[in-house]
Amino acid sequence: MSLLSVRDLTVKFAMRDETVTALNGISFDVAKGERLGIVGESGAGKSITGFSLMNLISRPGYVDRGEILLDGEDVVKMSDKRLRELRGDKMSMIFQDPMVTLNPVLTIGQQMVETLLAHRKLSREEARQISIVKLREVYIPSPEERLDQYPHELSGGMRQRIIIAIALLLDPQLIIADEPTTALDVTIQADIMELLLELCQSNKVGLILITHDLGVVSQMTERTLVMYAGRIIEAGRTREIINDPQHPYTQGLINALPQQTLPGHKLRQIPGNMPSLTNIPPGCPFNPRCEFATDLCRTHIPEIARYGDVEVACHEVARLQAGGDRQEQSA
Amino acid sequence: MFAYLVKRVFQAIAVMFVISLIAFAIQGNLGDPLRELVGQSVSEEVRQQLRDELGLNDSFMVQYLRFAGNALQGDLGTSYFFKEPALDVILKKLPATLELVLGATVIIIGLSVPLGVFTAIKPDAFLSRIIMGLSIIGISVPVFLTAILMIFVFSVEYGWFPSFGRGDVVQVWGYWETNFATFDGWMHIILPSIALASIMLPLFVRLIRAEMMEVLQSEYVKYAVAKGIKPRRIYFVHALKNTLLPVITVGGVQIGTMVAYTILTETVFQWPGMGFMFLEAVNRVDTPLIVAYLIVVGFIFVVTNTIVDLIYGLVNPTVNLARMGA
Numbered sequence: 160m161s162l163l164s165v166r167d168l169t170v171k172f173a174m175r176d177e178t179v180t181a182l183n184g185i186s187f188d189v190a191k192g193e194r195l196g197i198v199g200e201s202g203a204g205k206s207i208t209g210f211s212l213m214n215l216i217s218r219p220g221y222v223d224r225g226e227i228l229l230d231g232e233d234v235v236k237m238s239d240k241r242l243r244e245l246r247g248d249k250m251s252m253i254f255q256d257p258m259v260t261l262n263p264v265l266t267i268g269q270q271m272v273e274t275l276l277a278h279r280k281l282s283r284e285e286a287r288q289i290s291i292v293k294l295r296e297v298y299i300p301s302p303e304e305r306l307d308q309y310p311h312e313l314s315g316g317m318r319q320r321i322i323i324a325i326a327l328l329l330d331p332q333l334i335i336a337d338e339p340t341t342a343l344d345v346t347i348q349a350d351i352m353e354l355l356l357e358l359c360q361s362n363k364v365g366l367i368l369i370t371h372d373l374g375v376v377s378q379m380t381e382r383t384l385v386m387y388a389g390r391i392i393e394a395g396r397t398r399e400i401i402n403d404p405q406h407p408y409t410q411g412l413i414n415a416l417p418q419q420t421l422p423g424h425k426l427r428q429i430p431g432n433m434p435s436l437t438n439i440p441p442g443c444p445f446n447p448r449c450e451f452a453t454d455l456c457r458t459h460i461p462e463i464a465r466y467g468d469v470e471v472a473c474h475e476v477a478r479l480q481a482g483g484d485r486q487e488q489s490a
Numbered sequence: 491m492f493a494y495l496v497k498r499v500f501q502a503i504a505v506m507f508v509i510s511l512i513a514f515a516i517q518g519n520l521g522d523p524l525r526e527l528v529g530q531s532v533s534e535e536v537r538q539q540l541r542d543e544l545g546l547n548d549s550f551m552v553q554y555l556r557f558a559g560n561a562l563q564g565d566l567g568t569s570y571f572f573k574e575p576a577l578d579v580i581l582k583k584l585p586a587t588l589e590l591v592l593g594a595t596v597i598i599i600g601l602s603v604p605l606g607v608f609t610a611i612k613p614d615a616f617l618s619r620i621i622m623g624l625s626i627i628g629i630s631v632p633v634f635l636t637a638i639l640m641i642f643v644f645s646v647e648y649g650w651f652p653s654f655g656r657g658d659v660v661q662v663w664g665y666w667e668t669n670f671a672t673f674d675g676w677m678h679i680i681l682p683s684i685a686l687a688s689i690m691l692p693l694f695v696r697l698i699r700a701e702m703m704e705v706l707q708s709e710y711v712k713y714a715v716a717k718g719i720k721p722r723r724i725y726f727v728h729a730l731k732n733t734l735l736p737v738i739t740v741g742g743v744q745i746g747t748m749v750a751y752t753i754l755t756e757t758v759f760q761w762p763g764m765g766f767m768f769l770e771a772v773n774r775v776d777t778p779l780i781v782a783y784l785i786v787v788g789f790i791f792v793v794t795n796t797i798v799d800l801i802y803g804l805v806n807p808t809v810n811l812a813r814m815g816a
Contacts, residue, residue: 213716247718254713262710264731264807273727274717309807325717 161188162332162365163212168225170204170211172436173218179436181207181220183389191332194359194366196376196397198412199386200433205369206255208386209335212367213252214242229333248278250333251326253355256342257318261310267321268306274328293324297354316347320354327358333365340375352379373412377401385409388434388444395469405471407449443474451475498799502792509788510561513781514554520777523570566785567778571771576782580764584786585666586656587752587763593669593683594748598691603730606698610706610733611725622699625692633751637685637758644681651681654760682759686751690744697740701733708732735806742798746791 170182182204189195197205210216212227214234227234229250234242246252254260261270271290275281281289287306294302297320310318319339326334336355340348356379359366368379376383376397383400385393385408393406404410411429413419420426431448434440443461446452455474463472466480517523523546524537532540541547545556560566566577609618645653657678660671669675705711706729714728752765760766764783771779803809 215712215716217712243718243720245718246716252713252716254709254716256709259709260713262714262728262732264735264805265728266807273719273723277718277720277723311808 162191162193162230163189164226164228165212166226166228168208168211168227169223170207170216170220171223172220174437177437180223181389181436182211184225185386185389185391186225187384187391187394189333189365189367192359192363192365193382194356194368194380196380196383197367197369197386198371198373198376198383200371202388202433202436203386204389205371205386206337209252209337209367209369212335213246213250215252244278247274247331248329249331250335251329251331253319253322253326253334253336253339255338257315257322258342260322261318263310266307266309267313271306271321271325271328274325278329289328290324293328294321296327296358297321297324299324315343316351319343319347319351323351323355323358327362327364330362331364333367334359335367335369337369338371339368341370355379373401373416385412388439389436390444390472391463391470392445392472393469394463399468405466405469405476406445406473407451407475408445411448443472494803495800498796502796505792506785506789509792510558510785511554513784513788514557515550516784517777517781520775520780523777561785566782569771569776569779569782571774571776571779576778577786579767579779580782580786583762583764583767585668586761587749587756587765589669589679590682590686590752590755590761590763591745591748593679594686594690595745597683597687598694602691602694602698603734605695607702607725607730607733609695609699610702613703621695625695628688628692629696631688633685633689633754634758636688637682637755640681640685641758652678653681656762682755682761685758686748686755689751690748693744694737694741698733698737701736702729705729705732731805735802738798738802738805742795742802745798746794749787749790 165188166186167184168182168186169180169184172179172181185204185208187195197208199205207216207220211222212234214222214227214237216222222235225235229245232241232245234245237245261267265273268287268290271293272283272286275286275289276283279286290306291302294305299305299317299320305313305321313321323339326336334355339355340351343351352375355366355368358364366380368376370376380397382395383393383397384391385400385406387408393400393404393409400409401413404413408429411427414427415429417426429448434444434447440447440457442455442457442459443449443452446456449456453474459474461472461474461477463470464477466476471477523544524532524540528537528540545553548556557567564577565575568574569576569579572579605621608615609621612618641653644651652674655678656667656669656675658672658674659667659669660675662668662671669679711724711728714724719728750765752761752763753768754765755761756763756766757769764786768780768783770776771783
């Protein structure tokens with residue numbers, strides 16, 4: 160049985176005038192120790208997916224339907240008490256911006272120790288010792304001194320390492336990392352990703368990595384979900400998605416990578432922008448930007464279906480698989 | 491730390507200099523001091539002679555320097571009415587006022603924190619709406635009206651509390667007269683303290699609520715939830731500490747302001763403090779006493795603000811007092 164099983168998850172936001180659907184019936188699984196990437200443009204619903212797994216969606220957002228089974232327990236229907244027990248313990252989260260994630264008036268030690276004490280019966284001294292061990296694991300120099308420092312005394316990269324250490328404090332089964340390096344210096348990004356990969360592998364922790372960076376996904380994850388306008392449009396093994404993308408949107412994303420373009424040539428890009436959630440076009444949400452769009456695409460939403468090793472939500476792919484003819488357009 | 495302290499002391503001296511200048515400048519515009527001193531039956535020649543002796547014909551700067559020199563030695567002039575050094579008169583009244591301010595401060599801190607936190611955590615609760623509604627009324631109604639209403643209800647109608655004065659006071663440390671040593675003293679200070687607190691309390695409830703609601707939206711609070719920290723710890727450790735930082739700064743200024751508000755409260759309750767004394771001094775055109783009062787109140791203001799800034803530096807880890815002197 161998979162560690163995490165999301166079924167038909169739909170998250171809505173009750174705005175003043177209308178209700179906006181931010182996640183539209185997404186389903187996916189994460190096996191024990193598996194690393195899953197979720198990619199997409201800003202506003203595709205990646206972060207909301209991550210937060211809803213922890214049941215951290217706050218008003219005006221709410222889970223409309225669907226279930227999130229963590230080891231068979233439904234996170235959506237869970238009591239506050241049980242949720243609190245799971246958060247930080249069985250699953251933990253790494254936030255986007257380390258500069259604002261840690262509480263500015265509490266020391267690193269206080270913020271680590273409190274996490275341990277919230278879940279385990281330990282003495283303060285024991286909790287401190289565990290914290291020191293974990294800080295060592297993320298290569299923080301002289302961890303004993305760091306414990307008594309405040310966040311503002313440390314650099315962004317150092318803080319994100321500490322947040323990774325906190326995420327690992329209670330040996331969780333799943334870590335949700337929401338763009339963990341977006342706010343960091345480019346030179347540090349690779350270090351942090353490498354560290355995260357190394358720790359997930361050595362501790363056999365499942366990872367959900369939310370990012371817009373396909374390069375990172377290809378290095379870090381075994382499976383990938385591509386999201387667009389609150390839906391999963393392509394899912395499968397990362398290698399296959401990177402090497403042989405099926406959905407026109409995924410193809411566009413990969414073609415847009417700088418390494419796909421010869422030096423001196425203009426970067427390729429997908430024309431247009433992702434629709435805002437209040438204004439999603441009828442039919443396939445990608446159709447206005449898609450070069451293969453047909454009349455069917457403008458009226459009917461494609462269901463996600465399995466073709467070989469990947470799942471794709473695209474009428475055109477379905478037609479091709481059924482024996483249609485389309486010229487090979489992708490690179 | 492030491493450098494910061496020195497810097498703050500120099501700032502305080504500069505502020506005191508300006509206050510003393512303003513206070514002294516008022517003196518020249520409050521009528522002829524000789525009239526207050528000798529009445530109307532003295533001839534013009536004698537008056538001129540007295541003016542020369544008292545130095546009232548000297549230029550403003552000469553008079554100010556003389557005044558400032560005396561003030562530095564603790565001499566703020568002699569009260570016309572009491573025929574005593576003005577500073578002594580004020581210091582005798584000071585304990586009454588400070589105890590009143592203390593009583594009001596305890597009420598404000600003791601109530602505003604729990605009320606502010608509650609209304610921030612449960613903004614939609616019925617009780618929260620009532621508290622917020624009452625706070626608007628509290629801010630709108632002037633202190634003297636609150637005070638008179640309270641006297642009418644609790645002293646006149648029900649007779650629970652005395653309506654004026656300090657009641658039985660006890661001398662402590664040979665000099666300080668305190669209300670807090672006898673039951674009668676306690677009974678006397680309750681109504682004036684509530685009246686004095688009535689303006690600031692709703693202000694603080696609203697301030698704490700607004701700050702707290704903002705902090706509760708922050709990433710670090712969301713992160714604390716994601717770590718599985720208990721709600722009580724999130725509210726009172728993660729959120730409250732960050733909430734109180736700006737509140738401390740505002741609070742320091744307000745304590746100084748409260749000393750000034752005592753003028754109204756003390757007058758209504760016939761409280762023998764320096765606010766009441768100041769109003770009497772104004773009625774009697776007791777110029778040295780008025781000037782001395784302004785300087786003493788200014789001094790209290792400067793001292794409380796300096797202390798509050800130091801406390802803020804100690805509470806907020808991102809302020810490094812050791813480095814701020816540079």
